[in-house]
Amino acid sequence: MSDDVLERLRGGLVVSCQADPGSPLREPSIIGRLALAAVMGGARGVRIQGFDNVEAVRAVTDVPIIGLTKTDRDDTDVYITPTAAEAVRLAELGAQIVALDGTDRARPEPLADMFAAVHAAGALVMADISTLDEARLALEAGADIVGTTLSGYTPHSRPGPEADWALLDELRQAGLPFVAEGRLNSPADAARAMSAGAAFVVVGSAITRPDVITGWFARAVRDVSGG
Numbered sequence: 465m466s467d468d469v470l471e472r473l474r475g476g477l478v479v480s481c482q483a484d485p486g487s488p489l490r491e492p493s494i495i496g497r498l499a500l501a502a503v504m505g506g507a508r509g510v511r512i513q514g515f516d517n518v519e520a521v522r523a524v525t526d527v528p529i530i531g532l533t534k535t536d537r538d539d540t541d542v543y544i545t546p547t548a549a550e551a552v553r554l555a556e557l558g559a560q561i562v563a564l565d566g567t568d569r570a571r572p573e574p575l576a577d578m579f580a581a582v583h584a585a586g587a588l589v590m591a592d593i594s595t596l597d598e599a600r601l602a603l604e605a606g607a608d609i610v611g612t613t614l615s616g617y618t619p620h621s622r623p624g625p626e627a628d629w630a631l632l633d634e635l636r637q638a639g640l641p642f643v644a645e646g647r648l649n650s651p652a653d654a655a656r657a658m659s660a661g662a663a664f665v666v667v668g669s670a671i672t673r674p675d676v677i678t679g680w681f682a683r684a685v686r687d688v689s690g691g
């Protein structure tokens with residue numbers, strides 16, 4: 465896999481289509497339809513979690529897939545594609561880019577080994593990081609691009625609720641290639657992230673988690689009504 469896939473995504477929107485445990489949308493055929501709807505709306509690529517879902521989405525569209533797993537393990541806090549075996553399987557199922565945890569937390573397998581395994585499987589690596597230092601380390605270790613996905617989700621990164629705008633500025637000033645992802649909850653946020661120097665932007669909840677979006681509206685209505 466060449467860098468062509470990154471060029472296809474450059475300057476565009478990628479939509480993360482994920483349904484969490486307990487969601488009524490957690491079903492590969494539904495994830496496939498969410499992905500199709502996103503493409504219909506102008507997404508250049510999709511970010512998909514889980515082998516079944518990657519397979520289902522690959523069957524219905526040929527846009528670039530950023531694949532990942534979310535695996536809870538007892539031995540580490542790392543949950544986004546924690547092992548090379550999972551990363552390779554995602555590539556085999558059609559993910560041209562594999563997203564994996566690129567933070568500096570203790571992990572089951574060394575980052576450089578994981579990156580090498582993904583590359584050997586013909587895919588590119590998107591390292592999900594939470595700080596500028598982690599971005600540097602991941603890129604030095606061979607990541608093709610980093611994503612700001614995990615800012616706010618490690619104890620040592622800036623907490624939400626906003627997107628980590630300061631991290632975007634730091635990455636740009638350092639001249640590092642990055643994807644903006646995480647808590648970009650409006651078109652204005654996505655545009656601001658592009659202006660901040662992102663190669664492309666990934667939006668999830670604000671487009672594909674109707675339960676979360678409904679919560680935003682329900683709270684706003686309740687706050688005014690007091691009901």
Ligand SMILES: CC(=O)N[C@H](C=O)[C@@H](O)[C@H](O)[C@H](O)COP(=O)(O)O
Binds near residue numbers: 482511613647670
């Ligand atoms: C932290 C973590 O596990 N993030 C996950 C990574 O794939 C997804 O749950 C997010 O939806 C995705 O990053 C997009 O972000 P947002 O939904 O905020 O637009």
